[in-house]
Amino acid sequence: MAGALLLLGLVAQIAGFAGVSLLPHLVGYALWLATALLWRDIPRRTRWQAGALAGIGLGLLVIAQLRYDAAIEWPAILDGNTYVVAMLLGVSFIGLIGNRSGSTRPLGRAITGIRGTAGTWLGVHLLGTILNLSTVFMIGDRLARRAPLTTPQLLALNRGLSSAALWSPFFASMGVVMTLAPSMQYTQVLAAGLPLALIAGLLTTLELSRRFDLSETAGFSLSPRSLLMPVIMAALVMLFHYRLTPTLSIVSIITFLLPAVALVSNLPSGPRWTLHRVRQHTLVRLPAMRGEVALFLSAGLLTLGLSNLIAAATGSEWTLFAHFGAGQAIISFLAIVASAVVGLHPIIGVSVLASMLDLAPDRQTLFAFTALASWAVGTSVGPLSGINLSLQGRYGISGYRMMRHNLGYAAVMTALVVVAIMVLEAYSDTR
Known part of the structure; x- marks a missing residue:
């Protein structure tokens, strides 16, 4: 039922693009109900963190209405970040692009050393x-067939994925940023x-080659x-x-395009096979994203609770910075990375x-880059980030050990x- 609700949320989001x-x-109701059904299966740390965030947000909304008489649109309070979640669900369908047996195609032969x-x-x-976190498992599992993954292999997996947040339009980080700063360039x-x-x-390559003996460390060849x-x-x-749907954001395009391509790639095998793969994806992969x-x-x-409370308490006139320039961006970046080190997700x-x-x-592009950079650095070093928790759960390395190994990298x-x-x-000022 939870998988069906997640699929319903995705379909409803895509339908909204067509008006x-x-x-x-x-969309919000379906996604939240699915989350409630899967709540007991969510890893404990994530469950506590998500529960605290939701509880605080709800509490802030109540305070904003009772203390400051703010007009809260209660039926819409579950809509926050649904665009991003729908994109994540849509991206997951890329896993359906494969051969008839559904197995993953070989990605290349393993090699050793610095190369x-x-x-x-x-x-x-x-x-x-494009493939996000699933790539870590595809490549990591392939390398693990030869021997248990070593620290340099895990660090390469961690940093390779987290640094993609700096620029990839397919990443959840970009989805969040585009929602918060729609005018970004x-x-x-x-x-x-x-x-x-x-x-x-x-x-990463130079540092790992200096710190570890890579002569017998298996690598991946594209x-x-x-x-x-x-x-x-x-x-x-x-x-x-740029051509077919210029009014839609990249987040919206990814949300419907990847599932569509996945379905089209399976249709030559017949409608029954396509429905079978979608059903398996709905029952297995979507709930796994809980x-x-x-x-x-x-x-x-x-975010909704905090923004409503601040607006109600200050009459929508208070902001953290009167002007968001380079100095303010640097302070914000350092604060978000520091919060990631103590266990908070950069989002x-x-x-x-x-x-x-x-x-x-004209300030939204600077904010967007600051947010993406803090996400990229914060997820690499944060012990409770999604990538480090995934590596811990799959390959048995502690998230705090990954943090220690990444501190020097994060500093640079x-x-x-x-x-x-x-x-x-400086470039923005010259325009």
Whole structure:
């Protein structure tokens, strides 16, 4: 039932893009009800964190109405971050693109040494831009067939995926940022984020080769066939965004395009086979995303509660910063990364920050890059981030051990992000 509700939420969201409203707030209600049904199966740490976020957000809404007589649209309070959750659900359907047996195609042969470690980072980074966290498991499981994963392999997996948050339009981080800063200029974010991500890959390769003996460390080698699907998907997204559906955001396009491509790729095997795969995906894969869904929905409720309380208490006139420039962006970045180190997911810091700012359109690109950079660095080093919890659950390495190994990397990346923020601000001032 929970899987069916998640699928219903996704379908209702896609229908909304075409102007078809099945029921008011149906997306939020379906996603929250599914989360409630799956609540006991959510990992305990995630459950406590999501519960605290939702409880605080709801409490803030109550205070805003009772203490400040704020007009709260209660039927709509569950709508926060539903766009992002729908995108995550849509992206998951990429797993249906495969052969008739549903098995994963070989991604390339494993190699060793520095070249192998660089290949692991690059493979996770490039494929992860679209496939997200599932790429870590695809490549990690392949490497684990030879021997249990070592620390440098796990660090390459961690950093390869987390650094993709700097620029990938398919990442949940980009979905959140585009929702919070709709006037952001993606090309400027790409121009700053992509070089920074490539530097992160070079830094990872050089650091791991210095700290560890990689001569026997198995790595991953990309083949042109492995890159074909991500490149095609990225091209399709750009085609829809700039030509076919220019009024839709990239988040919206990804939400409907990836499930559509997955269905089309299965139809040659017959409608019955296609329905079978969708049913299996609905019953298995969608409920397995319960932790992500719960966290994003709860963070959306927290953001709504905090923004309503601040608006009610200050008459919508108070903001954290009177002007959001390079200095304010750097302070915000450092604060969000620090909160990630103590266990908070960067989405919380980003959402709270957005609720306390009144961003002019020309400031939204700087905010967007700051949020994406804090997400990329924060998830790599945060012991309770989704990537580190996943590595812990799948391969048995402690999230706090990953944090210790990533502290030096995070420090260097922090310095680079500070420079990038100042460059981006200077570029904005010259326009």
